Amino acid sequence: MRDSAKVIxxxxxxxxxxxxxxxxxxxxxxxxxxxDAVSESGISGLMDVIxxxxxxxxxxxxxxxxxxxxxxxxxxxxxxEALGADMELQExxxxxxxxxxxxxxxxxxxxxxxxRKGSKELADVIDGLEIxxxxxYVKNTTEHRCxxxxxxxxxxxxxxxxxxxxxxxAVPECKPRVxxxxxxxxxxxxxxxxxRSYELLNRHPVNEDRRNxxxxxxxxxxxxxxGSYRRIPSLTERFGLxxxxxxxxxxxxxxxxYIGMSVKEVEGATGRADTNLTSKAEAALDALRTNDLxxxxxxxxxxxxxxxxxxxxREMIARIDRELVSVLKDVDAYIAITADHSTPVSIKRxxxxxxxxxxxxxxxxxDDVKRFDELSAASGGMCRIRGMDLMPILSDFxxxxxxxxx
Amino acid sequence: MRDSAKVIxxxxxxxxxxxxxxxxxxxxxxxxxxxDAVSESGISGLMDVIxxxxxxxxxxxxxxxxxxxxxxxxxxxxxxEALGADMELQExxxxxxxxxxxxxxxxxxxxxxxxRKGSKELADVIDGLEIxxxxxYVKNTTEHRCxxxxxxxxxxxxxxxxxxxxxxxAVPECKPRVxxxxxxxxxxxxxxxxxRSYELLNRHPVNEDRRNxxxxxxxxxxxxxxGSYRRIPSLTERFGLxxxxxxxxxxxxxxxxYIGMSVKEVEGATGRADTNLTSKAEAALDALRTNDLxxxxxxxxxxxxxxxxxxxxREMIARIDRELVSVLKDVDAYIAITADHSTPVSIKRxxxxxxxxxxxxxxxxxDDVKRFDELSAASGGMCRIRGMDLMPILSDFxxxxxxxxx
Numbered sequence: 001m002r003d004s005a006k007v008i009x010x011x012x013x014x015x016x017x018x019x020x021x022x023x024x025x026x027x028x029x030x031x032x033x034x035x036d037a038v039s040e041s042g043i044s045g046l047m048d049v050i051x052x053x054x055x056x057x058x059x060x061x062x063x064x065x066x067x068x069x070x071x072x073x074x075x076x077x078x079x080x081e082a083l084g085a086d087m088e089l090q091e092x093x094x095x096x097x098x099x100x101x102x103x104x105x106x107x108x109x110x111x112x113x114x115x116r117k118g119s120k121e122l123a124d125v126i127d128g129l130e131i132x133x134x135x136x137y138v139k140n141t142t143e144h145r146c147x148x149x150x151x152x153x154x155x156x157x158x159x160x161x162x163x164x165x166x167x168x169x170a171v172p173e174c175k176p177r178v179x180x181x182x183x184x185x186x187x188x189x190x191x192x193x194x195x196r197s198y199e200l201l202n203r204h205p206v207n208e209d210r211r212n213x214x215x216x217x218x219x220x221x222x223x224x225x226x227g228s229y230r231r232i233p234s235l236t237e238r239f240g241l242x243x244x245x246x247x248x249x250x251x252x253x254x255x256x257x258y259i260g261m262s263v264k265e266v267e268g269a270t271g272r273a274d275t276n277l278t279s280k281a282e283a284a285l286d287a288l289r290t291n292d293l294x295x296x297x298x299x300x301x302x303x304x305x306x307x308x309x310x311x312x313x314r315e316m317i318a319r320i321d322r323e324l325v326s327v328l329k330d331v332d333a334y335i336a337i338t339a340d341h342s343t344p345v346s347i348k349r350x351x352x353x354x355x356x357x358x359x360x361x362x363x364x365x366x367d368d369v370k371r372f373d374e375l376s377a378a379s380g381g382m383c384r385i386r387g388m389d390l391m392p393i394l395s396d397f398x399x400x401x402x403x404x405x406x
Numbered sequence: 407m408r409d410s411a412k413v414i415x416x417x418x419x420x421x422x423x424x425x426x427x428x429x430x431x432x433x434x435x436x437x438x439x440x441x442d443a444v445s446e447s448g449i450s451g452l453m454d455v456i457x458x459x460x461x462x463x464x465x466x467x468x469x470x471x472x473x474x475x476x477x478x479x480x481x482x483x484x485x486x487e488a489l490g491a492d493m494e495l496q497e498x499x500x501x502x503x504x505x506x507x508x509x510x511x512x513x514x515x516x517x518x519x520x521x522r523k524g525s526k527e528l529a530d531v532i533d534g535l536e537i538x539x540x541x542x543y544v545k546n547t548t549e550h551r552c553x554x555x556x557x558x559x560x561x562x563x564x565x566x567x568x569x570x571x572x573x574x575x576a577v578p579e580c581k582p583r584v585x586x587x588x589x590x591x592x593x594x595x596x597x598x599x600x601x602r603s604y605e606l607l608n609r610h611p612v613n614e615d616r617r618n619x620x621x622x623x624x625x626x627x628x629x630x631x632x633g634s635y636r637r638i639p640s641l642t643e644r645f646g647l648x649x650x651x652x653x654x655x656x657x658x659x660x661x662x663x664y665i666g667m668s669v670k671e672v673e674g675a676t677g678r679a680d681t682n683l684t685s686k687a688e689a690a691l692d693a694l695r696t697n698d699l700x701x702x703x704x705x706x707x708x709x710x711x712x713x714x715x716x717x718x719x720r721e722m723i724a725r726i727d728r729e730l731v732s733v734l735k736d737v738d739a740y741i742a743i744t745a746d747h748s749t750p751v752s753i754k755r756x757x758x759x760x761x762x763x764x765x766x767x768x769x770x771x772x773d774d775v776k777r778f779d780e781l782s783a784a785s786g787g788m789c790r791i792r793g794m795d796l797m798p799i800l801s802d803f804x805x806x807x808x809x810x811x812x
Contacts, residue, residue, distance in 0.1 A: 351807070352798065
């Protein structure tokens with residue numbers, strides 16, 4: 001820990017939007033006196049998190065925001081899921097996201113998300129399996145969601161998903177995405193694992209119990225998002241600062257661990273609309289005592305964008321303002337508020353529309369912007385930056401700057 | 407063709423300018439109620455078509471505007487001229503722009519542009535020649551202008567121009583621009599072609615006839631702008647959209663063909679000030695029925711910049727507004743209006759001054775800009791983008807987006 005200025009980086013997932021109801025975005029429509037106060041005393045701008053016109057995923061976006069070029073550093077989603085689930089990863093391990101799902105006897109997918117109680121027990125049955133010399137670890141995270149880690153020689157993340165992304169189809173085969181021995185071997189192990197999961201789960205007591213209650217059995221494990229773990233230089237190594245993560249959703253904890261942040265477990269932080277923002281604010285303040293940078297993540301704004309829920313998104317933003325920004329804005333630290341991408345309620349998906357960003361703190365060039373929103377920020381003193389610019393900019397404010405030349 | 411939103415991209419060539427008469431640019435001075443209406447309901451910004459301070463050619467600029475990095479994809483001007491002239495090109499062919507010109511008996515250039523009637527007949531005399539196993543095709547396009555294609559093994563575009571770009575000098579020799587067998591061979595073929603063109607043309611009846619009328623003979627073919635054709639991924643392959651080109655000048659049709667657009671022939675579209683903009687508007691609307699993107703190009707604004715004709719440029723802009731934008735602006739599609747570069751009347755050449763851009767359509771973040779011009783656009787919600795950003799941005803609006811990550 002360095003004895004100097006510190007920074008809180010608040011990322012509201014999918015916050016950016018397009019004008020919808022009454023010509024306003026949810027952020028424009030929301031009551032945000034605290035964010036507006038930050039804007040009034042700070043410097044605003046727009047940010048293309050990856051590049052103009054490129055639609056970011058949440059995973060690649062966060063790498064960019066932390067100064068890691070996603071085109072160089074993206075390991076594949078599974079790595080973040082496994083790290084977020086507190087699983088151990090070593091160089092060469094391949095990790096996946098996985099769903100407990102329901103198939104019929106003909107291996108047709110009835111329900112991609114067979115969640116509810118007992119998922120942990122089912123995952124445990126598969127955990128520890130060995131196929132062709134590859135040791136397989138399975139961990140249930142929330143509801144139907146699991147993370148899978150494969151440990152063995154000669155594995156690759158260049159294999160296709162075992163997931164149709166919609167119900168009704170047959171369980172697809174995992175295939176190599178490039179022709180290579182590691183890819184063929186990995187695809188074989190994945191297919192064998194899927195097949196064995198059905199054998200192990202279909203008649204499992206948890207599922208017999210579900211059937212007795214008229215519920216669908218969670219009788220197969222579907223894998224997707226293969227990622228290949230490698231150790232990369234940490235935030236501390238690259239920027240000379242210590243950092244902590246306050247997040248509910250496991251993906252963001254996974255990204256944080258991947259780049260060497262410490263991850264704080266926060267009671268009531270769920271990654272959903274029911275998340276406890278007061279607990280997160282307290283945890284952030286606590287983490288700030290021993291870290292140079294505290295990354296606070298709120299997921300629910302993105303969920304509401306995906307649901308097309310304008311009112312829900314507007315209210316969630318107002319709640320972030322009321323319960324989180326109100327507390328964080330007056331701390332003796334820099335505060336930066338932004339998003340990882342836009343998720344417009346009108347199109348219910350991520351979009352490339354740039355996100356607003358504001359930075360407040362000692363010495364920033366205060367501009368005339370008085371509102372924190374997508375349009376107001378465009379006339380701010382920061383003009384338009386990229387996600388990859390953010391960490392170097394924040395680092396300089398807190399004295400961990402990167403100088404080139406003399 | 408996709409069943410979703412569409413976009414009209416209107417490029418006014420060389421539109422950008424610098425303040426001149428009364429402190430205004432031609433665009434500021436012109437009556438543009440329709441462009442202003444687009445600005446009022448859209449989002450504006452500035453665009454560096456290649457990069458800040460880099461002066462774009464029209465050819466490289468258009469590649470950038472369509473999302474093709476010109477530093478990777480520029481094949482040399484001749485390729486666009488040949489494609490624009492509807493000539494067939496295959497991998498490895500080398501193409502040139504060419505002028506019918508007048509030389510005296512000592513091979514000194516009297517007139518670089520010996521146009522007028524009979525050019526086609528003269529070009530036909532040279533067409534089909536074979537030199538050292540290289541088959542040569544020549545096609546007269548407009549006035550003195552021709553396109554030349556060479557087909558044969560081991561040819562290169564790295565050879566110098568046979569053109570002094572001014573009258574008075576001797577016909578220069580074509581030389582390799584790097585030392586290599588293909589370059590030496592190509593330069594030899596070019597020099598031989600120039601020599602043979604004089605033999606074939608000097609005493610041709612068309613030229614005897616010209617001499618009898620006291621006109622200069624078009625007795626030599628001067629080649630420049632060597633380009634080397636290779637097949638590149640099409641717009642459809644890269645962005646998943648179908649596109650059509652509405653242009654008068656052949657260069658732009660050539661660029662369009664190079665990237666796999668369909669080119670619509672439009673009656674009265676000349677690439678000059680006498681172009682029929684009403685026909686172009688109609689053709690654009692027609693093309694929009696079967697294409698995701700329609701590229702409409704108007705050349706004359708650039709010509710007037712090169713001529714230093716402030717009033718002409720101002721009036722041409724007003725005419726584009728009146729006859730073209732008035733029709734296109736209310737179509738059920740996104741509309742983007744911009745330029746490929748600035749051609750300030752004060753300096754009569756292309757410049758790197760960024761060009762204004764406006765995008766109107768469903769969901770764009772409407773800003774406060776109410777005028778379409780170089781200064782008003784600078785305060786718009788788009789801030790400052792690059793030419794290479796435009797296609798990804800437009801693609802996302804119409805649903806053909808490029809996502810990275812999950």
